[in-house]
Amino acid sequence: MFINWALQEINLKIVYYGPGMSGKTTNLEYIHSKLDPSLKGDLVSLKTKEDRTIFFDFMQIEVGRIKGKKPKFNLYTVPGQVYYASSRKVILNGVDGIVFVADSQPHRMEANKETLLDLEANLKADGSSLEDFPWVIQYNKRDLPGAESIDELQKRLNFFDVPHFEGVAVRGDGVFDTLKSTINLVVQNVQNQL
């Protein structure tokens, strides 16, 4: 969190994390497509020719002034593919809240778990842990036939019982609820520590 007292700005960094092709960029694209132009900046995507995120996507959103303060939210995604591990680590620098976008398809369960462990390792390297960091899970691709049951996903991935959401990011289902819940967690978290 970055607080600029002179400009009365509160800046939060929220990172969308998850395995390759789970829908992290799709979440950001949906938010960008629906928000009023006055509240959003450009969506910047560093992609390969094949449309895969190579470094990150970035977008800043605002909600206007609240009690004279100006909250700004910087949303980032990380590349999901295994070999971009160091990109994922550096994007977490200064992160305030995390959305873990899991793929609901049964054959992606291992990839979900592996990425979650990779996230935990990166947080640990910086002195944090999933156990007390503000984060939520979005079980994406709920519309696909054969999607794993929520019970099973919860059992296998949600060790710390963080808020979870069902998503169909291409249609926008669950996208705003997920983001709002993450922002709330971060803000509550700051309040609790005062």
Add this chain to the structure above:
Amino acid sequence: MVQTRKLQDGSRQVILNGKQYDAITNVLSELAAKTKASAILFADMSGQLISQRGNTDNMNTTVLSALAASDFAATAEMAKLVGEEAKFKLLFHEGDKRNVYLSNVGDDFFLVVVFDVSVTLGLIRIYTKKAIEDLTAAILAEDSEDTKDDKMIDSDFSTLLGDALDDSFK
């Protein structure tokens, strides 16, 4: 000193007061005047833009800061791979019309100077070096202002923020 503290959950909080912001912005103004740089940005390593000077109207400086921070992050990893123990201190991008000179300010902040190719690199280097010293002093200066964040975020604030998010996300 710019307050940087680690919360219990491990996330980092940086608080900049009015005096520090003014001091930083003054350094940028001076640097802009002396070098005729097109744009100067001061940001933190997480990609957060703090202050800017110069002709930035047609430049998306929010995105530029985010990209510059990742530029530093990427080259820090590169440094490790080539056996350089410290991080690279400065990055330079040369274009046909414009150049970009990036330099870190301590471990947590950096400076971006965008300038026309007609301005010599030597001039930018000399004045940027001085500006970095001044910025470091501004960051480290003792602050007397009370900048407790409890006035910034109270329970009322989170309720109102929730409502504002609902409105924006309709």
